[in-house]
Amino acid sequence: MSTTYALELKDVRKNFGKTEIIRGVNLAVEPGERVAVIGPNGAGKSTLFNLISGRFGPSSGDILLNGQRIQHKTPYEINRMGLARSFQITNIFPKLSVFENLRCAVLWSLGYKYTFFKFLSGLKDANERADQLLEMIRLDKKRDVLAVNLTYAEQRALEIGVTIAGGADVILLDEPTAGMSKSETSRFIHLIKEVTVGKTLLTVEHDMGVVFGLADKIAVVVYGEVIAFDTPEAVRANAKVQEAYLGSSVADSQAGGH
Numbered sequence: 320m321s322t323t324y325a326l327e328l329k330d331v332r333k334n335f336g337k338t339e340i341i342r343g344v345n346l347a348v349e350p351g352e353r354v355a356v357i358g359p360n361g362a363g364k365s366t367l368f369n370l371i372s373g374r375f376g377p378s379s380g381d382i383l384l385n386g387q388r389i390q391h392k393t394p395y396e397i398n399r400m401g402l403a404r405s406f407q408i409t410n411i412f413p414k415l416s417v418f419e420n421l422r423c424a425v426l427w428s429l430g431y432k433y434t435f436f437k438f439l440s441g442l443k444d445a446n447e448r449a450d451q452l453l454e455m456i457r458l459d460k461k462r463d464v465l466a467v468n469l470t471y472a473e474q475r476a477l478e479i480g481v482t483i484a485g486g487a488d489v490i491l492l493d494e495p496t497a498g499m500s501k502s503e504t505s506r507f508i509h510l511i512k513e514v515t516v517g518k519t520l521l522t523v524e525h526d527m528g529v530v531f532g533l534a535d536k537i538a539v540v541v542y543g544e545v546i547a548f549d550t551p552e553a554v555r556a557n558a559k560v561q562e563a564y565l566g567s568s569v570a571d572s573q574a575g576g577h
């Protein structure tokens with residue numbers, strides 16, 4: 320019996336003009352795995368995320384979400400099929416309260432499942448789900464605070480809540496702890512782990528502390544290719560990775576106790 324991966328990339332390539340930026344990427348992510356995508360600046364990490372989330376189509380190759388080809392679908396269609404992405408730049412509504420932001424995200428995700436006549440009961444479900452999300456992201460005490468008045472770390476937590484609101488089973492997070500202090504970062508890693516239990520998670524990440532604290536597996540992207548895809552221990556010990564990228568970063572993260 321063949322495995323259905325949560326996400327699978329098969330010989331994916333992407334050119335911008337004549338330049339090949341993604342050069343034959345193969346990646347198979349099992350359901351429930353947490354994967355950190357790392358690599359030097361300009362290696363193609365964001366481009367890979369843009370290909371997976373449908374912002375760009377690949378020049379060639381297949382991308383499968385839960386066994387279904389998605390490489391020609393729009394971001395909206397891919398989202399409906401169960402993949403949600405959050406961005407480095409927060410996409411929450413600043414003038415809405417925390418609760419309203421979550422309820423909006425829930426209602427949007429319910430959109431096609433509820434007809435007009437079911438709208439009122441839909442609203443009740445949405446309120447309950449929004450309250451449940453509030454607790455999950457530990458912002459229940461900030462329920463009625465406008466998003467604009469939250470701290471930066473709280474805004475990032477809200478953003479995660481908005482991302483998971485629709486119940487997607489594959490979550491893409493772009494540098495989720497960027498800009499946070501060390502203590503905020505470790506709390507946030509904990510939160511991400513909690514709210515993504517049972518889900519498949521991919522993060523693009525530069526902070527090695529976050530990578531080693533969060534990931535079951537690491538995909539190392541160098542110059543448009545995945546040069547290693549393995550457990551953190553194996554990646555740490557991989558001579559090719561040490562040479563191409565990791566050496567000093569890993570030494571630093573080990574010294575820092577991560």
Ligand SMILES: Nc1ncnc2c1ncn2[C@@H]1O[C@H](COP(=O)(O)OP(=O)(O)OP(=O)(O)O)[C@@H](O)[C@H]1O
Nearest residue numbers: 335336340358359360361362363364365366367540
């Ligand atoms: N829309 C585009 N048009 C042309 N070139 C692009 C486009 N998007 C990305 N590139 C190029 O593709 C390469 C990979 O960029 P990408 O942003 O994917 O790298 P990255 O690994 O995410 O880098 P960083 O860690 O700095 O965010 C870079 O050389 C970039 O200039």
